[in-house]
Amino acid sequence: GAVVSQHPSWVICKSGTSVKIECRSLDFQATTMFWYRQFPKQSLMLMATSNEGSKATYEQGVEKDKFLINHASLTLSTLTVTSAHPEDSSFYICSASGGTAGAQYFGPGTRLLVL
Amino acid sequence: AQSVTQLDSQVPVFEEAPVELRCNYSSSVSVYLFWYVQYPNQGLQLLLKYLSGSTLVKGINGFEAEFNKSQTSFHLRKPSVHISDTAEYFCAVSEFGEKLTFGTGTRLTIIP
Numbered sequence: 001g002a003v004v005s006q007h008p009s010w011v012i013c014k015s016g017t018s019v020k021i022e023c024r025s026l027d028f029q030a031t032t033m034f035w036y037r038q039f040p041k042q043s044l045m046l047m048a049t050s051n052e053g054s055k056a057t058y059e060q061g062v063e064k065d066k067f068l069i070n071h072a073s074l075t076l077s078t079l080t081v082t083s084a085h086p087e088d089s090s091f092y093i094c095s096a097s098g099g100t101a102g103a104q105y106f107g108p109g110t111r112l113l114v115l
Numbered sequence: 116a117q118s119v120t121q122l123d124s125q126v127p128v129f130e131e132a133p134v135e136l137r138c139n140y141s142s143s144v145s146v147y148l149f150w151y152v153q154y155p156n157q158g159l160q161l162l163l164k165y166l167s168g169s170t171l172v173k174g175i176n177g178f179e180a181e182f183n184k185s186q187t188s189f190h191l192r193k194p195s196v197h198i199s200d201t202a203e204y205f206c207a208v209s210e211f212g213e214k215l216t217f218g219t220g221t222r223l224t225i226i227p
Contacts, residue, residue, distance in 0.1 A: 006158070034215075042219070042220075043217045043218065043219045043220050044205070046214055046215070049214055093158050093159070095159075095215075103161050103164050104215060105161065106159040107158050108157055108158040109156070111156070
């Protein structure tokens with residue numbers, strides 16, 4: 001149980017284009033979903049927290065107009081990187097919390113490369 | 116604010132030897148503690164978690180961790196490691212079960 005999927009697993013795009021990443025909880029309802037960014041050989045940095053049906057809460061320093069988050073249902077959240085630039089290249093990981101105290105369950109990650 | 120310290124960035128261990136990965140945290144309130152493992156180019160997998168109750172927590176793949184409130188530690192241990200345990204290990208803490216704060220990670224390398 002507690003499986004989280006992400007799509008796509010990797011994406012290469014041109015600078016200036018927008019990229020959408022989907023995060024789905026497959027076998028549980030996720031009241032809260034989280035989006036992280038991970039640079040090579042570094043830890044995960046929380047970008048934003050989203051609750052179903054409400055606006056996402058962004059961490060300090062994260063541009064909400066650049067990283068659009070939508071949590072339309074209890075099983076789906078999307079992250080859209082708008083007007084992507086090479087510095088946005090990174091490994092983006094989502095996680096979902098089902099409300100039972102504690103753990104977040106992580107997706108397999110999406111590797112984004114902006115050329 | 117909560118924080119997590121993983122003092123060892125890299126730990127090399129011979130196969131079948133025991134290992135301990137250290138984690139210390141700071142928080143002004145009660146916390147939940149977690150260990151996650153990340154294999155190359157993959158997301159994180161939950162190894163174990165401490166929410167309350169017994170301070171010795173057993174997880175998957177033969178790992179266990181002990182919560183020590185007085186030393187604010189949550190060290191991860193395994194009595195005998197295997198090649199397949201080579202990975203990055205992250206300790207994490209959350210206050211009131213909300214957002215996680217991760218340590219910087221420890222790369223465990225198993226030497227045949």
